[in-house]
Amino acid sequence: MTGRLQLGPFGGGVTARREGAIIRPMPKRIRTRARTSSRSKPRKAKPALTARSADPRLLYEAAVQCPEAEIAFVNGWFRKVRQRPARRVREDFCASAKVACEFVRSHRDNTAVGLDLDAPILAWAKEHSVDALPEAARSRVTLLRRNVASPGKGADKGFDAVLAFNFSYWVFKTRATLLAYFKTVRASLAKDGIFFLDIYGGYESFTAQEERRRCKGFTYVWDQVSYDPISAAYLCRIHFEFRDGTKIRNAFEYDWRLWTIPEVRELLAEAGFKESVVHWEGDTAKGEGNGIFRPSTKGEDCASFIAYITAHK
16 A cells, blocks of 8 residues: 555544455545525635634644544444444543544443543643533543553543554653553453554655645645654654645654554563454555555555554453
């Protein structure tokens, strides 16, 4: 799969099965024509986005996130493997908590806990994500300012699934710290729980480069600033550019280690997980990712890829 990366963590579909694959739905654009009459007033055009007026968190969500797809994957794989639905999840490094909220939205019996250390972003998540849920669903989401390495009471056991998406676990830069986190996750899971992670790579991931992608009203810029092959230290940033020429530079910055799939799987096994599965994305006719993730034992030597890893307790 040689599709271009659409990255950067701040990340109602339908999950289908096809020969063991989980189909991750892609965002749908639905075009509707507004009804007008002689008495109706024309809609006012929204003001153009600028660096001064735009909220970087909303730009990030528009450019990168698709919580419906993430939860469709989680629900689909959990049910396939465990023959029952997941009902309680924890979203680690939750930031805006969009994924936790989407899980709660997907079924009236679902509950979610979101963990993050950043108090301002948790306040933002409460206002923009939790409060956007139907009133009856809001109480089923709990946001906690906690360290994922030591989640504490109310967040440390009995979860059907723990989610670590948008590569945020790369903040752990040594084997010892990542192993300790994986052991904490395993202890937090129910006896048949599953740990869900995503990962990206490919030979372009080791190269300092910028990628621009046009979105509605702005341009999203993924900036791989530097990579150190000795330590695997990896610095990435997100910038936004606008039609009026203004820019938001360094809207988000990520100081990571670039982990590989074999390293992550070896640490998951060392942490005590019975097995881990790599879900590799298929291709379109143009060689781009098609959103269909199949359990795979061999990948493709491509410029870039995004994959899922599931670890079964």
